[in-house]
Amino acid sequence: MELYYHIRSPPCQPVVFLAKHMGLEFIPKVTDVYNAQDLEALTKVNPQHTIPTLVDNGHVLWDSHAILIYLAEKYALDDSLYPKDVVERSVVNQRLFFDGGIFQGATLQAAILSFRGKPIPEEHLAKLKRAVEVLEMYLTDKPFVAGQKLTIADFSIFVSVCSLDMMKYDLTAYPNIVRWFEKMGPHIPDLAAMRQQIVADLKALLAASS
16 A cells, blocks of 8 residues: 655544554555656656545545545444444544544644744634634534544644644634543544644745745
8 A cells, every 4th residue: 555645744644544454564655746757756646646646556646635534444443434324424434524624724724824924814703703612512522523423534634733723823712622632642542743744844835945
C-alpha cells in the first residue's frame, strides 16, 4: 500500500492519523506538489494530481474522506470506525460532509492567513465562528463528533481543529470541543512528533516562498 502525501497538507493528515491509529503500514511517497518532479510522478497515478492519493494493490483512490472510508471498511477489525448500521453511518457521513464542505475550508484559510501574520477578514471570522458553534453543538452530551463511538469523522475534524489550535484560536467558550480535542490525542500514536514536523515544514515552506 502506497500513500502519496505530505504531512504538512491538512487533507493528508487525517489519513496518516487514522493509519497510525489502526496500526496500518504504507510505503510513504512523500510528495511536494510545488516540486515539478514530484508532481509528475503523482500525475502518473492520479490525473487530478491531488494529495493524498492511495495505491492499494493497483486500486488508486484520492480525496481524504474517500480514503478514510476505504481504510476503515477494508482494514478495520470491526465496524466501529465506520458503522454498518445505516442510521449511525448517515451521521458519520454528515460529519464528514460538514468537514469537507464547510469546516476544513474555513479553518484552513484562517490558519494560513494567521501563520503568515496577515489579518483575517471579519466576514471570514464570522463564518469560522458559525462553523465552530456547529461543532460545539455536535459534541453536546456526546464523547465523539458522531455520537458515542470514535469514528473516521473524528480524525477528519480533528485536523481542522488542529488548524485552530495552531493559530491560537480562542476555544474557551467551547468546552465540548476542548474536552474532545484533548481526548483525541491518545488515539493517535506519535501525534506530538508529527505535529512538530508539520509546524517545521510549514515554516520552511513559508520561508522559501517569502
